[in-house]
Amino acid sequence: MPFSLHTPAHAELLIKKSRFIACVQPVQDRAQAQTIVDALWQQHPGAAHVCWALMAGGQSAAVDDGEPSGTAGRPMLDVLRHQQLEGVLATVVRYFGGVKLGAGGLVRAYTDAVAQALLTAEKIPRQQxxxxxxxxxxxxxxxxxxxxxxxxxxxxxxxxxxxxxxxxxxxxxxxxxxxxxxxxxxxxxxxxxxxx
Structure with a gap:
């Protein structure tokens, strides 16, 4: 059975001086998700990346936003899929700390940031x-x-x-x-x- 989230949930990780600010939240569609991502850029103009993943039926997305291909959006989307979430947007704002993490380190960082946010999220069954x-x-x-x-x-x-x-x-x-x-x-x- 698919689940959604009742309210947004947040987490923040500091990995090798890079700051990862994660949020998972319920959304209706890709247009609403894009509005939220645009607002994050307004709130965090100094951020290096605003990566995101969306599970919303035929409107799903995985966006690396300048990170090496497949190291941010796809791992975030995999976390949402693994937790059977639908109608959920995961965003991670990254402030670069000057130390490169490598592809494996980035995958772990983005995966962990979303997973940490989901630990505090209240899941609700998604009804047809x-x-x-x-x-x-x-x-x-x-x-x-x-x-x-x-x-x-x-x-x-x-x-x-x-x-x-x-x-x-x-x-x-x-x-x-x-x-x-x-x-x-x-x-x-x-x-x-x-x-x-």
């Missing part, structure tokens, strides 16, 4: 979400909104016309039970539609 869309008469809207809140579902869209149309998302494992409960409460007055 499904979207549901339905229409109902106006008098049932309040009831349905209460059921959505009780199921910890997220209301995505509401439309008001002759009928109220709602689109929501919730964990796939809860979808069938939710639909059955709504059908029971709606007494045949709720219609399930294809999500937009």
């Amino acid at each position: 979400l499904v979207q549901l869309r339905l229409s109902l008469p106006y008098p049932l809207e309040g009831l349905l909104r209460r059921e959505i809140a009780a199921a910890d579902a997220q209301l995505l869209q509401v439309g008001h016309a002759a009928l109220v149309t709602l689109q929501l998302s919730l964990p796939q494992a809860q979808a069938e039970a939710f639909k059955a409960r709504i059908d029971e409460l709606g007494h045949g007055r709720i219609a399930w539609l294809e999500p937009e």
